[in-house]
Every structure is written in C-alpha cells, then in structure tokens.
Amino acid sequence: MASTLLKTFLDPKKNWLAGLHKRAIANRLNHYGLRYDDLYDPLMDLDIKEALNRLPREVVDARNQRLKRAMDLSMKHEYLSEELQRILCRRCCLSDFFVFYLSEYVLILLWVSNTGILPYFHYLKMKFCLS
Numbered sequence: 001m002a003s004t005l006l007k008t009f010l011d012p013k014k015n016w017l018a019g020l021h022k023r024a025i026a027n028r029l030n031h032y033g034l035r036y037d038d039l040y041d042p043l044m045d046l047d048i049k050e051a052l053n054r055l056p057r058e059v060v061d062a063r064n065q066r067l068k069r070a071m072d073l074s075m076k077h078e079y080l081s082e083e084l085q086r087i088l089c090r091r092c093c094l095s096d097f098f099v100f101y102l103s104e105y106v107l108i109l110l111w112v113s114n115t116g117i118l119p120y121f122h123y124l125k126m127k128f129c130l131s
Contacts, residue, residue, distance in 0.1 A: 032070035
C-alpha cells in the first residue's frame, strides 16, 4: 500500500508536482547541454545498461559527448550560451528506447510466469554469458 502510494506520488504522469519538478530539473540540465534521460546510470541498473546496449552507436556516442561537455562546463563553472542551448537541447527522448526494452522485458516475464519456460533466445544468451 505504502509503496504504491509513493510510486503514484513520484510519477510525473500522475502527480503534477512531480511533473513540475521534472521540468525544473530538465530546465537546469539544459544549461549544461544535458537531457533528463542522460541521468540514467547503466552501472546502477542492468535494465538501463541493456537498453543502452541496444541503442544505435550514434545515439550512445552523442550521449557520451553530452556527458563529457557537461562535466567540462561544470568544472569551469560556466553554462552553455543561449544559442547553443536552443540548438543542442532539442527534445529527443531516449526514454522511448528504454520503454521499448522494458516492455519487451515485461512480456518475457509474463511469458515465463504463464508457461514456466524461458524463450529459446534467452537460453542462448545465458549459454554464451556463462562460457
């Protein structure tokens, strides 16, 4: 009960205060040329790591470049100019890729819970990971 209440309170789609907070954070990140989705850490969440592995190489390289530029600007205590913020911070969400991967993950979990059998490609994946 408490966890569902907390999830509902923190979800920007259900709570307007959480949405307001997310927009404020995104606006602050624009000063450094970052997107909200750049904050996902692949070392802390294996699903994020897998989703980043499935992204096209150009998207991952652009994300890494934004992170390097943000660290550089932060060390210099500077912000991007207004023109560069408008050019570089166009709205292109990586969360679409994450949602695609997570929806596939949920479908696999539903398949396993209903049938008790892992799909064949997961056996291959586990085989190659163990060897």
